[in-house]
Amino acid sequence: MSTSSNAYGAGIMAKTGKAFADEYFAEENQVVHESHEVVLVLKKSDEMNSVVEEILLGDRKADNPTLVVEDRAGYWWLKATGKIEVDCTEVSELLGKNFSVYDFLVDVSSTIGRAYTLGETFTITSELMGLDVKLKDLEKA
Amino acid sequence: MAISTATKAATDALAVNRAPVSVGAQEVHRWLQSFTWDFDKNRTKYSTKYKMANDTKEQFKLIAKEYARMESVKDERQFGSLQDVLTRVDAANRVHPKWNESMKVISNFLEVGEYNAIAATGMLWDSATAPEQKNGYLGQVMDEIRHTNQCGYINYYFAKQGQDAAGHNDARRTRAIGPLWKGMKRVFSDGFISGDAVECSINLQLVGEACFTNPLIVAVTEWASANGDEMTPTVFLSIETDELRHMANGYQTVVSIANDEAASKYLNTDLNNAFWTQQKYFTPVLGMMFEYGSHFKVEPWVKTWNRWVYEDWGGIWIGRLGKYGVESPASLRDAKKDAYWAHHDLFLLAYALWPTGFFRLTLPTAEEAEWYEANYPGWYDMYGKVYEEWRARGCEDPSSGFLPLQWFAENNHPIYIDRVSQVPFCPSYSKGASTLRVLEYNGKKHSFSDQWGERMWLSEPERYECQNIFEQYEGRELSEVIAEGHGLRSDGKTLISQPHTNKDGKLWTLDDIKKIGCVFADPLKAL
Numbered sequence: 001m002s003t004s005s006n007a008y009g010a011g012i013m014a015k016t017g018k019a020f021a022d023e024y025f026a027e028e029n030q031v032v033h034e035s036h037e038v039v040l041v042l043k044k045s046d047e048m049n050s051v052v053e054e055i056l057l058g059d060r061k062a063d064n065p066t067l068v069v070e071d072r073a074g075y076w077w078l079k080a081t082g083k084i085e086v087d088c089t090e091v092s093e094l095l096g097k098n099f100s101v102y103d104f105l106v107d108v109s110s111t112i113g114r115a116y117t118l119g120e121t122f123t124i125t126s127e128l129m130g131l132d133v134k135l136k137d138l139e140k141a
Numbered sequence: 142m143a144i145s146t147a148t149k150a151a152t153d154a155l156a157v158n159r160a161p162v163s164v165g166a167q168e169v170h171r172w173l174q175s176f177t178w179d180f181d182k183n184r185t186k187y188s189t190k191y192k193m194a195n196d197t198k199e200q201f202k203l204i205a206k207e208y209a210r211m212e213s214v215k216d217e218r219q220f221g222s223l224q225d226v227l228t229r230v231d232a233a234n235r236v237h238p239k240w241n242e243s244m245k246v247i248s249n250f251l252e253v254g255e256y257n258a259i260a261a262t263g264m265l266w267d268s269a270t271a272p273e274q275k276n277g278y279l280g281q282v283m284d285e286i287r288h289t290n291q292c293g294y295i296n297y298y299f300a301k302q303g304q305d306a307a308g309h310n311d312a313r314r315t316r317a318i319g320p321l322w323k324g325m326k327r328v329f330s331d332g333f334i335s336g337d338a339v340e341c342s343i344n345l346q347l348v349g350e351a352c353f354t355n356p357l358i359v360a361v362t363e364w365a366s367a368n369g370d371e372m373t374p375t376v377f378l379s380i381e382t383d384e385l386r387h388m389a390n391g392y393q394t395v396v397s398i399a400n401d402e403a404a405s406k407y408l409n410t411d412l413n414n415a416f417w418t419q420q421k422y423f424t425p426v427l428g429m430m431f432e433y434g435s436h437f438k439v440e441p442w443v444k445t446w447n448r449w450v451y452e453d454w455g456g457i458w459i460g461r462l463g464k465y466g467v468e469s470p471a472s473l474r475d476a477k478k479d480a481y482w483a484h485h486d487l488f489l490l491a492y493a494l495w496p497t498g499f500f501r502l503t504l505p506t507a508e509e510a511e512w513y514e515a516n517y518p519g520w521y522d523m524y525g526k527v528y529e530e531w532r533a534r535g536c537e538d539p540s541s542g543f544l545p546l547q548w549f550a551e552n553n554h555p556i557y558i559d560r561v562s563q564v565p566f567c568p569s570y571s572k573g574a575s576t577l578r579v580l581e582y583n584g585k586k587h588s589f590s591d592q593w594g595e596r597m598w599l600s601e602p603e604r605y606e607c608q609n610i611f612e613q614y615e616g617r618e619l620s621e622v623i624a625e626g627h628g629l630r631s632d633g634k635t636l637i638s639q640p641h642t643n644k645d646g647k648l649w650t651l652d653d654i655k656k657i658g659c660v661f662a663d664p665l666k667a668l
Contacts, residue, residue, distance in 0.1 A: 114389070
């Protein structure tokens with residue numbers, strides 16, 4: 001079980017009964033608190049299982065030490081601080097077939113954060129795209 | 142063989158300047174930027190008080206070809222799974238009977254939401270001026286049509302392949318009498334398609350989709366799997382693969398008005414109204430479906446709500462927008478109280494009103510009662526002992542002559558309907574955030590369960606004129622109303638809804654209800 005603060009059962013979620021209620025109803029928790037985390041939900045499929053196991057938890061694991069991945073039956077639940085990025089050219093190499101960023105989107109079930117594509121890269125970020133940071137178009141080759 | 146001069150010239154030219162074998166979708170997207178469209182003469186059904194900027198982007202750079210290819214792959218995977226392996230393993234009959242009933246509500250109600258979202262996003266297409274923003278909304282219109290079909294299909298699949306089809310196949314015919322229908326229409330229909338276009342976007346996209354689709358369409362799949370249902374994850378997780386673009390559309394709607402002066406005046410009120418409107422219904426109904434409509438529990442509903450609604454939607458969406466003046470919704474404190482208690486309040490009333498529904502309900506077992514008390518300290522004293530009394534009086538048995546609705550009358554606990562949300566509440570027997578408020582307007586009394594709905598009503602009372610079941614059927618005997626409101630199975634005498642899911646238990650008929658002599662009364666008349 002992950003001990004990361006980004007884990008599915010971290011913080012208040014580890015508490016039960018009265019202990020949970022005390023924190024849940026505490027005065028400081030009656031307003032929202034700004035969070036720099038992002039959440040990604042990937043529908044389980046042949047390709048997504050490979051992306052999760054071979055890339056995000058494999059070759060690229062060291063790139064994002066805040067990333068937590070949890071198996072929630074039909075889907076993978078991912079949470080990280082800052083951003084999660086998937087380069088679909090790497091996925092193509094792994095799968096041995098052309099796999100575009102739009103093929104990736106076929107099984108991306110939910111996002112909490114600002115998600116966007118640029119070229120063959122999918123990104124979900126805590127940055128405020130379009131407000132703090134401009135959304136870019138593909139540059140001319 | 143000799144080649145022609147022209148062919149040779151072409152071959153030589155290609156040897157120097159190779160023609161591209163394909164053009165990437167994002168290159169096409171970039172090329173489309175060179176077109177300019179003028180949408181100054183937009184025709185909108187409902188205008189907006191905000192000015193939407195005309196340089197807003199669509200975050201996924203989607204073009205029609207890739208959109209169509211993506212959606213066709215999604216459908217192939219979904220229908221392939223349903224029609225092949227899930228049918229072969231008889232998946233629909235492996236679902237726990239309690240969860241089978243929950244899916245009657247969830248899939249039928251979601252279908253209505255998806256259907257109304259078609260109109261909502263069409264209206265937003267009319268309102269926006271930025272070509273990319275329009276493109277995002279247009280994709281969403283097509284998504285919502287797909288989702289409406291998906292929800293219809295999963296009901297059809299459950300009805301055809303599974304157990305107890307009544308309620309999966311014809312739920313909508315009970316819409317006049319079912320006490321959950323009108324609230325659902327308020328949240329899933331009126332909130333999405335009536336009024337200021339940007340306000341509708343906040344209801345649909347920023348709150349409905351970015352916040353509540355995560356429990357409704359994502360977390361629900363975990364409950365489904367735990368209760369033997371593998372059809373729902375197949376369909377619902379596929380639906381949700383479109384929702385991330387809808388969430389982005391909602392965010393870009395806010396981006397498009399962020400620098401408009403009107404945003405500083407109205408955005409926080411519109412956001413709070415939308416949050417309260419959506420949570421007022423989704424919070425108790427989803428909690429009730431998950432916890433009381435399942436045999437195997439995944440986690441307490443309040444934890445699901447705390448994760449997806451409070452921590453993640455609240456912190457990652459709303460909290461991050463704080464520097465642009467977006468505030469924590471003023472109604473959050475009451476919403477949190479509801480997330481802890483309101484689904485328990487609602488189940489008490491839903492069970493009492495069971496003959497008017499289109500799905501079967503089950504009282505908590507002793508084992509479940511322990512689970513509730515462990516996770517919601519104080520549950521037994523408020524709810525558990527009432528269920529024990531109802532069970533002892535034979536509430537499941539048609540020969541008992543007892544409907545739990547009688548218990549509320551015997552104990553002087555009148556049930557009201559909140560005029561704005563249309564959600565029933567019992568102010569004298571409730572632990573959620575509901576308290577009774579009554580106002581009179583044009584010679585008619587109106588009941589409200591909270592200050593947030595009351596405020597919305599005061600600003601436009603003519604918007605909330607829908608009759609509730611107590612007003613509509615006052616003085617009428619219950620069995621007459623059930624027959625008139627199509628609450629019967631195909632034999633013409635057995636009720637669709639039942640107060641148990643025991644396959645060997647006796648089913649209630651119209652005659653059993655008639656013997657009790659229950660008559661509708663409007664509680665507002667007694668005030």
